[in-house]
Amino acid sequence: MGQGARTGGVLSTDQKLANNATHEQLHEEWQRLQAGPRNFGAIAILKQGLKWQPLGLSMVDAEFIDFRKFQLRDVARGFDVPPHKLAIEG
Numbered sequence: 001m002g003q004g005a006r007t008g009g010v011l012s013t014d015q016k017l018a019n020n021a022t023h024e025q026l027h028e029e030w031q032r033l034q035a036g037p038r039n040f041g042a043i044a045i046l047k048q049g050l051k052w053q054p055l056g057l058s059m060v061d062a063e064f065i066d067f068r069k070f071q072l073r074d075v076a077r078g079f080d081v082p083p084h085k086l087a088i089e090g
Helices: 020-034 059-078
Strands: 009-012 051-054
Touching: none
Parallel strands: none
Antiparallel strands: 009 051
């Protein structure tokens, strides 16, 4: 937390890493380039066939899901149907 790092995804590759030293080098380089408040949102250039795979939803996706929940509640309200009958939370 002190460095502002958060796990938003993972780096993966189809290639076999040569050894633990290569793994450590990639880890240290990623930490240096991505950790800390000054590097928040910085662009990473991935090498050696690395691919970034996000672990969670983007903010846009999360907002879309929340908006759909609102639409369901609105329709339920319009037809005077209790939300629990449509399996809507709260």
